[in-house]
Amino acid sequence: MSNMILVVDDDKLVNEFVNETLTRAGFKVHSALSGAEALKLMQENEYDLILTDVRMPEMDGITLLMKIKAVSPDSVVVVITAYGTIENAVDAMRKGAYDYILKPFSPDEIEIVVRRGLEHRALAMENKVLRAQIRDKYSFENIVGQNRKLLDIFDLIQTAANSKATILLTGESGTGKELVAKAIHYNSPRKDMPFIRINCAALPENLIESELFGHEKGAFTGAIKQTKGRFELADGGSLLLDEVSEMDLGLQAKLLRVLQESEFERVGSGLPVKVDVRLIATSNRNLMDEVRKGKFREDLYYRLNVINIEIPPLRERKDDLPLLIEHFIQKFNEEDERHIEGLSEKALRLLQSYPWPGNVRELENLIHRAVVTSKNSVITHMDFPSYLALGPNAEMSDMLSEPITISEGEKILILKSLERHAGNRTKAAEELGITTRTLRNKLHEYGMTDN
Numbered sequence: 238m239s240n241m242i243l244v245v246d247d248d249k250l251v252n253e254f255v256n257e258t259l260t261r262a263g264f265k266v267h268s269a270l271s272g273a274e275a276l277k278l279m280q281e282n283e284y285d286l287i288l289t290d291v292r293m294p295e296m297d298g299i300t301l302l303m304k305i306k307a308v309s310p311d312s313v314v315v316v317i318t319a320y321g322t323i324e325n326a327v328d329a330m331r332k333g334a335y336d337y338i339l340k341p342f343s344p345d346e347i348e349i350v351v352r353r354g355l356e357h358r359a360l361a362m363e364n365k366v367l368r369a370q371i372r373d374k375y376s377f378e379n380i381v382g383q384n385r386k387l388l389d390i391f392d393l394i395q396t397a398a399n400s401k402a403t404i405l406l407t408g409e410s411g412t413g414k415e416l417v418a419k420a421i422h423y424n425s426p427r428k429d430m431p432f433i434r435i436n437c438a439a440l441p442e443n444l445i446e447s448e449l450f451g452h453e454k455g456a457f458t459g460a461i462k463q464t465k466g467r468f469e470l471a472d473g474g475s476l477l478l479d480e481v482s483e484m485d486l487g488l489q490a491k492l493l494r495v496l497q498e499s500e501f502e503r504v505g506s507g508l509p510v511k512v513d514v515r516l517i518a519t520s521n522r523n524l525m526d527e528v529r530k531g532k533f534r535e536d537l538y539y540r541l542n543v544i545n546i547e548i549p550p551l552r553e554r555k556d557d558l559p560l561l562i563e564h565f566i567q568k569f570n571e572e573d574e575r576h577i578e579g580l581s582e583k584a585l586r587l588l589q590s591y592p593w594p595g596n597v598r599e600l601e602n603l604i605h606r607a608v609v610t611s612k613n614s615v616i617t618h619m620d621f622p623s624y625l626a627l628g629p630n631a632e633m634s635d636m637l638s639e640p641i642t643i644s645e646g647e648k649i650l651i652l653k654s655l656e657r658h659a660g661n662r663t664k665a666a667e668e669l670g671i672t673t674r675t676l677r678n679k680l681h682e683y684g685m686t687d688n
């Protein structure tokens with residue numbers, strides 16, 4: 238269907254000239270010789286773009302523009318004004334015109350401005366649809382997505398929320414495990430009780446036990462008073478054990494006991510404490526592999542893995558990219574008081590060809606940066622770091638043909654290696670000749686993960 242355009246000008250010759258030019262360019266064009274006639278036509282037809290002269294007897298173009306914007310704020314209006322009256326154009330832009338054309342103009346000029354206006358409208362409409370979808374359908378407790386697997390996860394969250402069964406959330410870093418854990422808690426009968434989180438990877442081994450179970454005064458140097466652990470703080474609510482695979486075997490035994498008997502002792506105390514806690518554990522390693530390697534207790538694995546929710550990496554659900562991008566643009570527009578309207582086609586293609594080793598978190602960071610630094614109202618491919626463009630098939634020599642810094646080069650090597658091993662960090666680190674911890678730190682440094 239071709240786009241409908243309305244031309245408003247009291248000067249018959251100019252009106253016809255514009256009408257013919259645009260008709261020849263393939264648009265469906267209507268003409269009005271006054272503002273009143275234009276408004277009447279607008280009641281009968283839906284126009285994608287309205288071109289109006291500014292100086293007209295009776296109703297001038299600026300008044301018409303304001304009337305149009307009052308009833309349909311999304312309409313794209315372009316004003317035509319005589320050379321030397323640029324202040325009219327500025328005034329019109331302030332009042333919501335999309336663009337202006339100065340008389341005299343050539344057919345090419347009209348066509349270019351009209352096409353640009355229509356593109357802008359298409360993008361705005363698309364964003365509007367996405368926004369509505371995010372609000373109504375494809376979002377559950379801030380988890381955005383419409384990919385089949387993600388919709389299944391939404392269902393699973395609702396079922397799991399109603400039971401007290403322990404849940405094991407697996408998925409690469411940045412896929413949204415914490416988000417899902419929160420959704421489970423806040424949809425469960427425990428929602429008014431505490432949601433407590435502990436990251437097993439972030440704490441030194443000797444501290445985890447007292448963090449989990451609390452301690453008595455004097456239990457160890459520095460224990461100056463009795464302190465409750467996370468299990469007690471979470472009583473009646475839910476406890477998120479992040480990166481449970483990082484716990485040592487001794488602590489795993491203690492955890493198993495809590496799960497079996499719902500009781501434990503504070504460090505330095507012989508008295509059992511009883512709690513009612515719903516446990517949610519996460520891991521970005523394959524726990525069964527850890528069991529095989531003897532690093533994770535098999536009995537604990539089965540205790541935790543009553544309900545397993547596996548969140549797919551972003552590269553396996555790229556159909557969610559447009560929704561996620563729009564979601565983050567909105568989020569950062571609000572937070573940073575920006576007015577970004579969307580993403581150019583080329584930028585979207587760039588993001589679609591990238592393998593996303595840092596998953597949704599990496600996407601969120603990149604969009605944040607682009608929203609803050611973009612000089613236009615539309616984010617373009619130029620607003621993203623250059624290493625994104627080195628698609629899966631780029632040769633090393635292509636990559637190095639442009640001047641880059643050492644750290645950019647490092648980023649490329651890491652990305653290529655992760656890509657070859659489908660995001661498996663252990664294998665990538667091995668190949669790169671660094672430890673997984675170093676790799677983790679580097680990914681963190683580049684904003685691809687936050688732990």
Ligand SMILES: Nc1ncnc2c1ncn2[C@@H]1O[C@H](COP(=O)(O)OP(=O)(O)OP(=O)(O)O)[C@@H](O)[C@H]1O
Pocket residue numbers: 379380381382408409410411412413414415416417521561564597598601686687688
């Ligand atoms: N589907 C989604 N919709 C909207 N935001 C998302 C989605 N998935 C992840 N995010 C956002 O991405 C970021 C990372 O998510 P989250 O912290 O839940 O990941 P994670 O799997 O726990 O990562 P890690 O293993 O590194 O701890 C968060 O800011 C989160 O809000």
Ligand SMILES: [Mg+2]
Pocket residue numbers: 414415479
């Ligand atoms: Mg997490």
